[in-house]
Amino acid sequence: GPAVSDTQEPHAARLIDGKGFAARMTQDIAADVSAFYDRHHITPGLAVVLVGNDPASEVYVRNKALQTHRAGMRSFMHMLPATTSQKELLGLIERLNVDPEIHGILVQLPLPAGLDPVVVTNAIIPEKDVDGLGVVNAGRLALGLPGIVPCTPLGCLLLLHHYVGDMRGRDALVIGASNLVGRPMAELLLREGCTVTVAHIDTRDTASLARQADIVVVATGVRELVRGDWIKPGATVIDVGISRVTLPNGKTRLVGDVKFDEAVKRAGLITPVPGGVGPMTIACLLRNTLDAARILVEGPAR
Ligand SMILES: Nc1nc2c(c(=O)[nH]1)N[C@@H](CN(C=O)c1ccc(C(=O)N[C@@H](CCC(=O)O)C(=O)O)cc1)CN2
Numbered sequence: 001g002p003a004v005s006d007t008q009e010p011h012a013a014r015l016i017d018g019k020g021f022a023a024r025m026t027q028d029i030a031a032d033v034s035a036f037y038d039r040h041h042i043t044p045g046l047a048v049v050l051v052g053n054d055p056a057s058e059v060y061v062r063n064k065a066l067q068t069h070r071a072g073m074r075s076f077m078h079m080l081p082a083t084t085s086q087k088e089l090l091g092l093i094e095r096l097n098v099d100p101e102i103h104g105i106l107v108q109l110p111l112p113a114g115l116d117p118v119v120v121t122n123a124i125i126p127e128k129d130v131d132g133l134g135v136v137n138a139g140r141l142a143l144g145l146p147g148i149v150p151c152t153p154l155g156c157l158l159l160l161h162h163y164v165g166d167m168r169g170r171d172a173l174v175i176g177a178s179n180l181v182g183r184p185m186a187e188l189l190l191r192e193g194c195t196v197t198v199a200h201i202d203t204r205d206t207a208s209l210a211r212q213a214d215i216v217v218v219a220t221g222v223r224e225l226v227r228g229d230w231i232k233p234g235a236t237v238i239d240v241g242i243s244r245v246t247l248p249n250g251k252t253r254l255v256g257d258v259k260f261d262e263a264v265k266r267a268g269l270i271t272p273v274p275g276g277v278g279p280m281t282i283a284c285l286l287r288n289t290l291d292a293a294r295i296l297v298e299g300p301a302r
Pocket residue numbers: 059060106107108109110131151152242254273274275276277278279280281282
């Protein structure tokens with residue numbers, strides 16, 4: 001008779017549906033926003049500050065406003081010219097910090113040259129720092145204390161919780177050590193009981209580290225850096241990268257930091273780009289904004 005392999009489908013990983021998960025999260029948040037309104041007659045408000053006219057950033061802040069409304073919250077957009085001085089930007093943040101209608105503030109990154117992202121993000125009071133990027137929230141995460149967790153790593157964590165479950169004892173590799181994703185992701189995986197390795201620009205042999213890992217989270221901004229033969233068979237692959245590439249026919253396509261067509265043949269679970277981590281970032285921003293409003297209005301849970 002025929003060899004067994006003739007009748008077997010080639011292996012393909014199960015896809016992690018971030019888009020669907022984020023849509024369900026947004027519905028749950030909308031219900032919680034409505035219950036919060038019934039208790040307090042307050043609608044959570046999110047202020048989004050965009051400086052300059054980076055086209056990708058314009059798309060992201062428009063989507064943030066849209067999703068904020070979809071969850072029943074108020075959105076306050078501040079679009080400032082690229083010529084805005086740091087003093088003017090800090091003045092706006094100061095007004096938002098004391099505005100009782102605002103429960104979350106974020107400054108879209110990257111900022112134009114001449115504006116210091118560390119100074120600007122740290123001007124937001126920790127209670128309204130819904131991106132979790134200021135020193136108070138970053139320090140709280142590093143110490144394992146409650147605080148606001150950055151949206152993209154939080155989104156990755158929620159997907160891992162749902163699709164993998166208990167991660168104690170797993171070997172996790174985070175590729176990329178940015179303050180926005182890699183570092184907070186490593187802290188979260190450590191908190192879950194993973195043995196965490198962080199690879200970065202000076203790492204000598206990231207491929208061989210990846211081949212050991214049960215969970216690989218990639219956030220480098222280098223498109224299709226991670227090849228199929230870097231993936232341990234059955235591993236879980238979370239791809240945070242988004243690059244827009246122009247095809248010979250002039251159309252554009254989004255690709256991640258993982259060469260998907262190769263990795264999907266080896267991984268057990270993998271996030272697609274688009275439709276994986278990206279939508280989770282915005283859903284987690286909405287969750288962080290509602291949580292911030294709860295703490296500002298009701299005080300910290302006791
Ligand atoms: N202040 C911040 N700046 C930036 C953050 C952030 O969390 N806070 N993250 C990224 C950009 N980002 C949100 O700001 C973001 C990126 C991608 C997506 C998303 O939904 N992606 C979709 C594809 C969308 C498309 O067609 O372009 C997907 O992956 O399916 C949402 C938010 C940097 N800056």
